[in-house]
Amino acid sequence: MKISIQENLLPGETLDEKLDCAEALQIEGVEVQGRSRLYARIDEYEAAFRNRTVRISSVCGQSTFDWLDPDPTKRQASIDESKHNLEACGYFGAVGQIVPPIFGPPRLPDLSPLKDAVSLEKELLIEITRDLAAFAHSHGALLLLEPLNRYEQHLLRQQEDGVEIIQKAGSPPGVALLTDFFHMHIEEIDTPATIRKVGPYIGHIHVADNTRVQPGVGDIDWQAGIQALADIGFDGYLTYECRIAGEPREALSQSVAFLREIIATVQVAD
Numbered sequence: 001m002k003i004s005i006q007e008n009l010l011p012g013e014t015l016d017e018k019l020d021c022a023e024a025l026q027i028e029g030v031e032v033q034g035r036s037r038l039y040a041r042i043d044e045y046e047a048a049f050r051n052r053t054v055r056i057s058s059v060c061g062q063s064t065f066d067w068l069d070p071d072p073t074k075r076q077a078s079i080d081e082s083k084h085n086l087e088a089c090g091y092f093g094a095v096g097q098i099v100p101p102i103f104g105p106p107r108l109p110d111l112s113p114l115k116d117a118v119s120l121e122k123e124l125l126i127e128i129t130r131d132l133a134a135f136a137h138s139h140g141a142l143l144l145l146e147p148l149n150r151y152e153q154h155l156l157r158q159q160e161d162g163v164e165i166i167q168k169a170g171s172p173p174g175v176a177l178l179t180d181f182f183h184m185h186i187e188e189i190d191t192p193a194t195i196r197k198v199g200p201y202i203g204h205i206h207v208a209d210n211t212r213v214q215p216g217v218g219d220i221d222w223q224a225g226i227q228a229l230a231d232i233g234f235d236g237y238l239t240y241e242c243r244i245a246g247e248p249r250e251a252l253s254q255s256v257a258f259l260r261e262i263i264a265t266v267q268v269a270d
Helices: 015-025 042-049 072-092 117-138 159-168 181-187 191-201 222-231 248-265
Strands: 002-006 029-033 055-060 096-099 142-145 175-180 202-207 237-240
Touching (some): 002 055, 002 248, 015 248, 042 072, 055 072, 055 237, 072 096, 117 142, 117 175, 142 159, 159 175, 159 191, 181 202, 191 222, 222 248, 237 248
Parallel strands (some): 002 029, 002 237, 029 055, 055 096, 096 142, 142 175, 175 202, 202 237
16 A cells, blocks of 8 residues: 655645655655646646656546536536546546535435435436546546545445445446545444445545544544455555644654554455
8 A cells, every 4th residue: 555645735835845745754646636737737747746756646626516516517617627637647647536526415406206306416427427437447547436424515425325326337447436534434334344345446545534634643443444455455545635733744754654554564365
């Protein structure tokens, strides 16, 4: 397993300073925020990462979150933006783009008794997933569907909600789950058991402790969670998406060392 940290969490005023910090931490990846418009800044990021030991691990979100909006123009704009992000992921060899399909309550109308809003959302998301998964696969990347907790999203909350969409889309090769320890700590009864259950669908990991600060300062059982990832053969990125409690460089250094020690001690499945 490899460690990645979101670009905005790394100390430094410039991209180069942030990457200097990433290399000092001896991590393997940096996750770029979608609102940074990586796809429009290819030359800048390519130059910054040239001759570095770190690489772009993934793209998180984007500037619009209208995939399930009733306005077809808004929907298409978000889909098109995702395609730009996925193409950029392919260009840099990143895992893929993380997509929480909606924030807050439904935007589509309740058409009961024909169909309620959630049923309509799921059917629409399945079609969008098919389209974006095919595009992602053609560029060697993944659309990473992210379930969120109940306070942020009503549609995909548990990991199996994401699996349902992937399966109904036909389980195409260009889509996977974004599995986030913080959200799972709220929504899942047993995080390690859930990881083992949905393992074949997991493509990327976000890490944050129970109060959404860096791993190692809360009460999540990281030994059990990372062992579960080892049991399913996950060898991708554990990416920090959290707040930083304490002086950032020292706090990140301690937390990365904490995760590395656990990774080194878990038993890898044969």
